[in-house]
Amino acid sequence: MRLTQLTLKNWRNFKSVDVDLERRMFVVGPNASGKSNLLDAVRFLRDIASVGGGFQKAIESRGGLRRVRCLAARNFNRGRVTIAVAIGDDTNPRRWTYELTFSAEQRGQHRPILISETASDNGHKVLGRPDDEDDADQDRLTQTALEQVNANKAFREVAVFLSSVRYLHLVPQVIREPDRGIDRVDDPFGGDFLLRLAKTPEKTREKRLEKINGALRVAVPQLDKLDLVPDEVGRWHLEARYAHWRVHGAKQDERDFSDGTLRLIGLLWSLLEGGRDAGPILLEEPELSLHASVVRQLPSILSRVQRSGGAQVLLTTHSNDILDDPGLGIDEVILLEPGDEGTTASTVEKVDNVTQFLEAGMSLGEILAPLTEPGGVQGLPMQLTLG
């Protein structure tokens, strides 16, 4: 299963978005156009559905309703925020739908409350709120059915699916930190990355590391024999043999690995993690610290992993090395364009003349460059002087 559609109204800097989602999605746009905010809509649902999460906490952790509501909202959608998803597969893209609309209480503490919450299973409505009980007890509107096991029974699959979404923005420095993993769980920056590896059953872990080793042999040929080993105080380390002038090479661990190597290992691990039926992965700029020639392989890597049942991937990118891939579909790229009324988002198939440009031999990177570059960027160096 995957997310097949995402609809937003008044979410952060998006006034209105409605996009279909394929198994690989590449979100592009100028700086500060809201690429991360688009992914955050999916994270938001994940945070609601997760154990220990919930609607109030998801809003609070984002700095309150004021921060998630679009500045351009005004009366559109009556000023309310709506997030809706469809979940399914190619044969049945709308197997499940889930929609949540929320706002602030008109009186009292102005708590975030849901205005409506609906879910459908194969087109049959299985949840419709507010219901009679909500009308009788307004406090109920501070919690979604999605976050409650006794209320989401009819669409439990949706709750489980959304809670399995993973968000990843690996920061090599965080992975290397000596106190990593002590109190972090599910840390998008990689604080618990080594612990996650350690918690994976040994055979599965070895199998995955072997696959990663195969990929590393191409990208970082001097590294070999990647393994996870504990040190004398029981802390886990990623270890590899580093080939150099000594016949047997020297051992290195993650503290010696380059940023690019660590990010590549983390990326590949996450793609392999979960195996079949794993929830979607949200990635922030996976191209960071990687050599362009390695970045160019990412679209193929995703496709290959997904063919064997790997998870859906939604990623943000600034990389033309990714966009220039000739097999990248125009329905797999979401273009964000900031405007006076918030940012608009649509798949590239809706960009004017895109098919003609492709036929003329242009790459998607070339076609999108004028739409993602800030106007007048060439003048940027002239703006900077000391004193």
Added chain:
Amino acid sequence: MFVSYAVEGATDTPVAEKLIQLVGGTPNRVLVAGGKAKLDPKVPGLNRVAQARPWFVLRDLDSDADCAPNLIGALLAPQALSGRMCLRIAERATESWLLGDATGFSDYFRVPITRVPDSPDALNRPKRQIVDLCRRSTHSSVRQAMVPRASSGREVGPEYTSWLIDFARDCWDPTRAANRSPSLRRAIDRMTALVAAGCWA
């Protein structure tokens, strides 16, 4: 004998390397231009460098000229071809050369050998031909990797480049391919002649 080479794109790299190796050379990759528009302006400069050292430059003919010699003339003008330069134009494209090895192609992509065209140089759109052949593959992974989804708006599938490179590197036999592709045959003959004449040494 080191032979430096420049090509249009990633899929041309293993082709250039195999050809250089075939005539006893050691390939020295210098430029993967990222499209002919980026390769063409560099050809005159490379040609000058090739007065002193062996060079191999590979470019697709596509529909850019009636025939290869005209295109070579246009690319080099006003220079003449340097003594150690081997500038080859693949008719219609490197994909034609790859299709020339029908046995290898049929084995690798699991398509019936009878479907692989006899005269790949004559194909107007060899890339499309490769994709269409892969549509008939008995292997679902080949179809998924090589054939685009209808809604993708693209000519090739999501893993086209990486599979074609893998085929060219591991399976493609240029000698076998030259039997069906006269354009490839002429390229190999020219390279062999450069070695024999001592220009590539």
